[in-house]
Amino acid sequence: MNKDTEIFNRIFPLACRYMRVDVLKVDEEFNQKALDIFLELNKNVRFKGQHEFLTVDNLMNIDSELTSSSEDLVFYLDGCKDVVVFATTLGVDVDAYSKKLQARDMSSAVIYDALASSYLEYLTDEYEKSLNLGEHTFRFAPGYGDIPIKLNYIILDALSISKKIGIYKASNNMMLPQKSMITMCGLGKKTAPTCAHCIRLNSCSLRKEGYRCYNS
Numbered sequence: 001m002n003k004d005t006e007i008f009n010r011i012f013p014l015a016c017r018y019m020r021v022d023v024l025k026v027d028e029e030f031n032q033k034a035l036d037i038f039l040e041l042n043k044n045v046r047f048k049g050q051h052e053f054l055t056v057d058n059l060m061n062i063d064s065e066l067t068s069s070s071e072d073l074v075f076y077l078d079g080c081k082d083v084v085v086f087a088t089t090l091g092v093d094v095d096a097y098s099k100k101l102q103a104r105d106m107s108s109a110v111i112y113d114a115l116a117s118s119y120l121e122y123l124t125d126e127y128e129k130s131l132n133l134g135e136h137t138f139r140f141a142p143g144y145g146d147i148p149i150k151l152n153y154i155i156l157d158a159l160s161i162s163k164k165i166g167i168y169k170a171s172n173n174m175m176l177p178q179k180s181m182i183t184m185c186g187l188g189k190k191t192a193p194t195c196a197h198c199i200r201l202n203s204c205s206l207r208k209e210g211y212r213c214y215n216s
């Protein structure tokens, strides 16, 4: 199996989850179509990443009104002194190809979009692993739970992310390139990305529908 196929096999289950498709029920034809689309996607990816270590206090003071409004942020960083913030992006060529695809083949565009989101997660995972962070929480992002999505913009400015790796503010709290994200994890405490460690375990509507953000 070549490296591209190996990566595709790693990211395909999450892409299926984004499309709300049961990966176990995917037929060979759909699988092959998705692999072909991934190979095109891969040609367009110019991954860039940036990370910054902050104290939890510094993070919370980045915009104290905003951060203190989030119970989830306090919950996930409880017991951590420091935090690492990541900014990662697949680059503008991914967006340009997505637009072309949307104009000529919407079903392929949907698959492309899901694969791109999953690929960004995968590449950010690899970037995170390369830092050997020791014990740390799972990675989460503004927009997750009650963490205000507007925090993306505050962090973009505070860490000069536009200047360093070219992620910019767009309208409606989105960022450009579209396949970009700001994520973070607390340091010094180990929590896995499972429902058991989620503040919403007992009130989660996703679980009621039989879906999960993560594997358990």
Ligand code: SF4
Residues within 6 Å of the ligand: 194, 195, 196, 198, 199, 200, 201, 202, 204, 205, 206, 207, 211, 212, 213, 214, 216
């Ligand atoms: S599926 Fe699990 S991890 Fe996701 S929000 Fe619900 S309880 Fe939390």
